Amino acid sequence: MESVGEAEAWEPITKGRLNEIYLGRGVKSVNGTLDRWLKINEDDANHMLFLGPSGFQKTTTMKALLQEIWLNTRWGRNQEPPLVIIFERKYDRAKAQLVKRTFYELLRERGEGWLRARLSQFTEFNLYIQMLESPAYEGVIGLMGDFALGWENILGWLKYDKQHTLFSIFGIEPMAFPTRRFVFNPTRDPHHIALDSGPETDVTATFIRYERLDFEDLVKVVNINPNTIYAQIIKTAWDEEKVRDPDELTVEAKRIYNEMLEFLEVENKKPPTSLWGTYNVAKSLKKVTWLKAKGEDLFDTIDNTKINVIDFSQNSDLTESAKNIIFKKVIEWVLKKYVQEKETAVFIAGDEIQNYLRSHWGRNTVAKLFREGRSNQVNFLVATQYLHSLPAEIVYGASHIAILGTLASADDYNLLKKVVPDFDVNFERIVATSLEEVEILKKKNRGKGYFIYNKFFTERIHFRPSQTL
Incomplete structure (x- = not known):
């Protein structure tokens, strides 16, 4: 229920451990706990894949682990926060309405005092929801992106079962993160984009110099x-x-x-x-x-004092070709310039990665990142529905694999059996026996799945929730 400061010295927050990220809870007790952590090592590649069908929270889980990375990863002589760059592909019209319904539901069932005590952004949420209901703001706000990191996650306070909220299961609390959002040729007023992104977000209309x-x-x-x-x-x-x-x-x-x-x-x-x-x-x-030709562009502004979101959603008026070129230039800038000047960890996250793999040079850019990332301490987090269509460098270069829900393809199952020694022993596919059971299984397994450590060990896990919207 607090905002993370910019570039502060590391200290434990919630379940933080230095250079370890909290994944969630397993099904078997290890050393007296169900909690699971993953070491993030300077000397190793830390590339991760997030797999699964739509609706099982691939993006949410990747977002949650990026929050852990920002909080708990400190490399280099100055022990600074990592450079985190996220490529966001879309916004969701339904998300803001869900937030509004949740706010009113919690007020009605728990009371204002209870909610204020657990949500430091109560006043900001109240104002934002009033704006959502105002005809003056119809169509200009209420378009939250997948990475609205400047908002605390009010959804985590909903009842998960009769005894728990999602946050209480994991012993964590909502938190807003300092975010810098870059928009190209904004289709909306940047102030309205900032309102949807959260109070801890700075929105910059940016460009690239020739x-x-x-x-x-x-x-x-x-x-x-x-x-x-x-x-x-x-x-x-x-x-x-x-x-x-x-x-x-x-x-x-x-x-x-x-x-x-x-x-x-x-x-x-x-x-x-x-x-x-x-x-x-x-x-x-x-x-x-x-x-x-001139002016302060994207690469003059991006740094590790905040989480950086490059907005490729409908907020930016860009062609797919332009998005791919910008993606390529960001990767090149990180590998050729940033890592030569800073000793921080670098984590780049790409949702719907297949959009960057449609051209030969796009596949080469991603493959180069997987090949050269370890030696430059640059790590790539990738979310996609299907594994078998990805370049071999991504599949075999990934250190860890998170499966949300189940696998979307039998081909992925066969591929992982080749790559992961214990996969066919520990993995169990979700199979619905009727149409009615589809939604039941989807709800039951949302945010749950498997984590494959270093492509050596597979275990069932309930992934930690995101602390932000």
Whole structure:
């Protein structure tokens, strides 16, 4: 029921252990407890996969473990918090309404005094819900993302069974986390996005400077044919001469073009179509609204003083191609620049990872992160419904695997039998015997499943809930 301070020295919070994250509760007592922790080691890869069908809380569990990582991971000489970067894919219109119903239900059943004592953001929730009910804010708020980390999780105070709430089962409390949310070409007022994201959230309308892109990136941004003469002129200007401003690009292209003609001793009497192609590329670049020539961009702002959420939901007006390019540049920046300057742990989380794997270069980016992550202390958390369609580097490079509910595919079951020695012995699939039983089993197993430690040991587990919305 408190906000985590920015870059504070480590101290235990709830069930915190230094460089160990609290996973949840197993079914068999170990050393006198059902609680389970996972060591996060500096010298090991800590990549994690979160698998399971929709509705079993894959994203929620990944979010909960990221909170543990932020609270309890401290590496490097200064023992700073880790750099956490989350790529959020969507917002949920129903989530805010569920929060509103829960707020009123708890008020009615428990009373205002009880709720105030357990929710430090009671006043903020009350105001937010009044705004949700106001016609003046219809359609502009109430669009909470999957990672509304600035809000305490009021849902955890609902009754789980006759004796417990979800929080009381695990002995933890709701908590808001300092969050920095980056939005590209915002489709809503950033203030409204911040209201949905929680009081501990700063929303920044951001962009990337042209200078961050290589020619390879330009090809994808404006669909350049790399086999043309004008493309080679642009490549020379952009990559070799480092002229990375559309206005300066056409001037430099003329110089390179004339130098080429002079070297080849060619007298050009025809209109220089290559220069016209360069002009059109520069013109197209200036129309790309998430790119700018100057100013403080995404990479000037992102750091480890807060959890960073890169908003690829409907809040950002971006094409899928643009999202993939930004994703690639963030990974490159972390691997090539950030880890050279800071000695902190790095954790990058991607929900619906299949969206980044539809192109050859997207698969290469993710595969590179899994290959090079350990040596650079960069760790990747991935959530997806299906395992068998992922590149081999992800499947075999993952250190730990969380299964929520059950597996969505028989192919995944067969693959995990090959990868994990005890998987076929300890894993039991959920099978409904009737249509009515589907929802019963779904509710019963939400947030529950299996955790595979280092791909060596599998156990059934009830994962800890998220402390945030």
